[in-house]
Amino acid sequence: MIHAHLDAETVGRIRFALSPVNEAVWWLRYAVTGGRHPVFGDPGAAARWALRRPDVRLVAQCLSVPGGPTYMPDLLTPKPAAGPAHRTFAEQLQAVGGTAPEDAAFQVCEMRFLNGPVPGDVLDAVESGTFAARAAHGLREFWQDAVADGWSGLKAVLDADVAARSTELATYGVGHVLRSLHSDVTWADGRLTVRKNYEETVRFRGAEMVLSPMAASWPQVSVQLGQPGNAVLGYPATGIGTAADRPRRPAVARLLGRSRAALLGDLAAPRTTGELAARHRLAPATVSYHLGVLHRSGLVLRERDRNVVLYRRSAEGDALLGD
Incomplete structure (x- = not known):
């Protein structure tokens, strides 16, 4: 069990914030x-492709794996700072x-x-x-390759x-909110208890704690309470579990992300970056980035025709789409 004793000032400084780096x-x-x-x-082909990048592999080697250490370095998941959400990442x-x-x-x-x-x-x-x-x-690279395209939906x-x-907090108070986060989380007499397979006690005095709804760790609790200055309690976001009730994206879109899947589907005939940008109403720089990912993944071919560069689907791309 993790036992976190919160003084009155800490309780008063509890706030909500999304943690995009923790999701990544x-x-x-x-x-x-x-x-x-x-x-x-499945996390997708783009996520596995990103593991070829040296700095992504560096981070990956430090993550906890089933049957191994449960600890992941807290520096990889810093507490979201207070302020506008668009600056958090x-x-x-x-x-x-x-x-x-x-x-x-x-x-x-x-x-x-x-x-x-x-x-x-x-070690080096x-x-x-x-x-x-x-x-x-490495985290920035993985985000761009594997998470950014689907982030707006999440x-x-x-x-x-x-x-x-936030409405519950205003209506029923902070105690109600803490008790409703997850069945593994309890709140009583100034003590927040999280069910884990190890024992840890930490005392918060005038600290700040962030409650962060999580999609990637659903339905688990993601706990980072060992250091009061970097305290984050990630809980499973309401609505993730009912995702099956919403229209599901095609399989290729779930693997690659909507934008890359749409571009790949439009490359039966050779097209330029500018042509694709106009057809899909995307910025040329965005299209260029997605084409780079698809090209490095072996799903599209690139060839020069005089002064223009043309992209078209490869045999692997056709196979992925079922063509």
Whole structure:
């Protein structure tokens, strides 16, 4: 069990916030382990492709896996700062990259790999003091490759959860909200208890705690309470479990994301970036990025015709679409 004793000032500083970096870390964990989300299923080809990137692999090696250590370095999931939501992701990456080298070394070498050897490239990054910066870069790359395209849909569900719970907070109080987060979470006599398979007690005095609705970790509780200054309690967002009741995207769109799936489907004939941008009402830079991902994944071919570059589906792309 985790027992978190909250003083009155801490209770008064509880707030809600989305944690996009924590979502990315959980999706990356699915890609590493070959796991499937209970609702959304396979994390997708783009997520697995991203594992070829050195900095993404660096982060992936530090995540918890079934049967292994349950601890994941807290520096990878910083508490969302107060402020406008559109700045949260960039601010979280800045916090990851700004982690002091000695803190990164402690969390990675002495906590994550306490009972085993540290992978060579991870140890090199820690010893050179570059681990935090590379981790931030890896998380950004994974987000762009595997999460960004579907984020707006997930964010709508998470925002709806925050809105509903904010109403409950105003109507029934903070105690009611804390008791309603999850069956593994209880609140009584100033103590927040989270059911886990280990024992930990922490006392919060004048600290701030963030309650964060989560999609990727659904239906589990994602707990980060060991350091009061970086305290986040991720709980399963209401609405994720009923996703099956909403219109489901085609399988290819679930694998690649809507935009990349639409572009891939439109490449039976060779087309330029500008042509695709006009046909799909996307910015040319956005189309160029998605085409780069599809090309590196082997799903599209690229060829030059005089002064223009043309893209078309490869045989692998045809096979994925069932053509």
